[in-house]
Amino acid sequence: MTLRTKKKAVAIVLALWVFGHPPSLFAQGPEALYRDLCAQCHGRDRTGGLGPALLPESVERLRLPNVVDVIAKGRLATQMPAFAGQLTPEQITSLAQWLKTAPAEIPEFTLATMRATHWSKPVLPLDGPKDGGDRWNRFVVVEQGDHHLTVLDGERFQVLARLRTHYAVHGGPKFSPDGRFVTVASRDGWVEKFDLWALEKVAEIRVAVNTRNVAVSSDGCYVAVANTLPETLVILDSNLAPIKILPGQSLDRKEHSRLSAVYDAPPRKSFIVAFKEMPELWEVSYDEAAEPVFDGLVHDHKMAEGLAVPGFLHPKRTRLPAVLDDFFFAPGYRNLIGASRSGESFVVNLDVRQAIASLPLEGMPHLGSGITFEYAGRRVMATTNLRRAELSVIDLDRWALVKSVPLCGPGFFVRSHEKSRYLFVDSMMAPNCRDTLTVIDKTTLEVVKTLRPKPGKTFAHVEFTADGRYALASVMEPAPDGALLVIDTESLEVVREIPAHKPIGKYNAWNKVHRSEGTSW
């Protein structure tokens, strides 16, 4: 081909490309591109619709090159198309950069706007699961690859149903006391409730642009949702209808903060709430007969006399030595162990409402994933550390370190079961050994085996069957596919592989409702 014919060919290709596109696209800045190409699915105000929200808070977990990649290539197994043929690389980059900037206005989330997104349907009168299976030994598996909840029979490991969820469900699903219903929150502020006996969705509502997690009260009557945008705790009833919004503000309103998490504390009949920027911890009682609370901090009691407000669904505030990044309830729910981002770990007593001890944990403990068990006649808790390749075991009476068990890399989740002698630790965030599961003997605190059934593939998050006989672990790659591996907890052999779409967490109804000592709350 001569240089002249080459130039001609290039000109023809360019002309075809140019004429194949709406002329307006060439001149458009990112805002107009968004309006023309993205708004229909992601919402005019970027708060989501068919597709997920595209605000800085929603895409903060994706680095710029990943956002560019998704716009250019689309997303497998979703309706997100590839725009590489339609936009220039510069336009794609400017659109990705623009998505990381805050919009002029964030929509308000009032009780009325929430109500407009709410629906629920009557619950079918059933004595047990429609499929005839065991009502307790069933798992809910969160599949991130195609945004589904899989309901899995824990006896035969059969998939009973795959139920579509909103985009990016995160955190543990929360079960009703009878194990029949499960409530989940998506990162985009949707809360959904599923019936595990009728195998269908029964309610949903949108409460925020960006949500952290959800808690269900031990009596099943209330749901609390912790949000980062807006900074609110939203209380819903059991059908997910909104009841109350508590703004994440200090009493004098001088401080405000994104919420970091909310958990149920059953013996206290209350929700415990932590914040990302405010050194405060709230206890919000869902007991209608709760004592009035002084709308002040504990040392303000005297000052606040006469300002007592009803205790029901009202925050009781505890001032902390530092912002809590992560925490763990000690058995009995009187004390919690907290860790701050700056590396301090301390014990907070929820009755006297102050820190009562400090702890020697310096490797950034991942306390939310900790578990407790008996070791040498004492109750201990085990936690992984995000910055240290060791499992820390703490004596819960003396608040002292019992042992540091060395791991191949920093661990992430630790799980066990009261009927198993082993605990399992994954290292899903450790580049050198994210394909391993370390098995530790609870009676000796020694590593007995390192499982690597799928070399090179990320292995994560374990949950046991109700009888503790098997442990299910996630193989998260190759995305969007993956599998659940069923491990015999005595022989430590993989006995079954169940295909799944990038499964993350899995949760057993019996273990969760009965608060098995080896699982998360």
Ligand code: DHE
């Ligand atoms: Fe999670 C639980 C916070 C990133 C998978 N994660 C939780 C909880 C909190 C939390 C507060 C407890 C909520 C509950 O169960 O009610 N997670 C955070 C973060 O701050 C962090 C580091 C950053 C963020 O993006 O929010 C984070 N988490 C991740 C992931 O990247 C993971 C691996 C994949 C995902 O889904 O995004 C992930 N988080 C999980 C899982 C649980 C969880 C599987 C539930 C564990 C359990 O057994 O209960």
